[in-house]
Amino acid sequence: MSDTALPPAALPDAAALPDAAAEAQRQDYHYRVISRALHEIDAARAEAAAGGHRRELPLTDLAARLGFSPAHFQRVFSAWVGVSPKRYQQYLSLDLARELLAERLPLEEVAASAGLSGPSRLHDLFLRWEAMTPGEFAAGGGGLTIRWGRFPSPFGEALAFATARGLCGLAFTAETGFEAAFADMAARWPGATLREEADAIRPWVEAALGGRGEAALTLIGAPFQIKVWEALLAIPSGEVTTYSEIAARIGNPAAVRAVGTAVGRNPISYLIPCHRALCKSGGLGGYHWGLPVKRAMLAREAARREAGIAPALLCLAQK
Incomplete structure (x- = not known):
């Protein structure tokens, strides 16, 4: 688990906050998770390249690097996008721009x-x-x-x-x-x-x-x-x-x-x-x-x- 992992507990209790504040906290949390996921995917890619091979980071491994269960990461990603995506890593990959x-x-x-x-x-x-x-x-x-x-x-x-x-x-x-x-x-x-x-x-x-x-x-x-x-x-x-x-x-x-x-x-x-x-x-x-x-x-x-x-x-x- 990374030193900067974001455990599920980082998500604030929305019931304890006014609507606007709860929404701000929720969106900030989602973005921080996605930003960290981008970093971890890039790091895994660099590690694989240094070893002379290319390997995509499976969902279970990415979730573990973030300190999440796979199900929790999928929920966060789906909430951030607004829909459950077919292939989360396709969108987070550094290759997305070229595609x-x-x-x-x-x-x-x-x-x-x-x-x-x-x-x-x-x-x-x-x-x-x-x-x-x-x-x-x-x-x-x-x-x-x-x-x-x-x-x-x-x-x-x-x-x-x-x-x-x-x-x-x-x-x-x-x-x-x-x-x-x-x-x-x-x-x-x-x-x-x-x-x-x-x-x-x-x-x-x-x-x-x-x-x-x-x-x-x-x-x-x-x-x-x-x-x-x-x-x-x-x-x-x-x-x-x-x-x-x-x-x-x-x-x-x-x-x-x-x-x-x-x-x-x-x-x-x-x-x-x-x-x-x-x-x-x-x-x-x-x-x-x-x-x-x-x-x-x-x-x-x-x-x-x-x-x-x-x-x-x-x-x-x-x-």
Whole structure:
């Protein structure tokens, strides 16, 4: 058993907590288990490679390394995904990104069918978004009041920020810590007034993270960044693309490095799905809030897509 194993007792007694606090504790626990499982799977793979062979980590062995029974780990994974998956390790494997990349459709086809999972299905999540003008972006948030709050998510604690027009920031603190994540986000709008008012933005955040309802986004960035983020919005849950495909999509195929920089500066993580952008080789590339978070996002989306419960998404630009 690892020194950092998470025994079942780490799950708090939900009955002793208010509903919101219990949900936050539950989601944080689930993410910590998944993050630890990713680490253990990678460690086992490295050990096998060092011995000159390749061996997948069986469920019983993984559960033992975490200090769980196999049944408990399966319950946690199923609760985190929202459905009992067929093959848990397929989604947690480091090879998932390459497999998704090999199966992907051309970005043009993905964009044409984004959010449509069947002829009779209604959209689960409706995102309407608008971009601030270059002048507003240049002002560094001057004159803006940005409300923010801390929220539970399937990927640990999320920090959400919103103007009166929509969500303008979403960050994840599990790998960086709250203080670093908050300072990073606040520095993006140095002229803005920040107010902690979670209840004021809760409906947008819960719709966005829950994949159901309606949320508004405010894109605050340079014109080139906005074009890249628009391209990301066309990639549905469970699909991936490459930085070079995004560059071609926006009509600037030579700008792969600049695209990568713009992807990394995306302020509304997960909703503008920069985690779905991969290297052409199938490597994960980077992720501003930590690669374990990116891997967890891809794993959860792949499992939910295969189960047929990935949210259908409609994005509408407001001009």
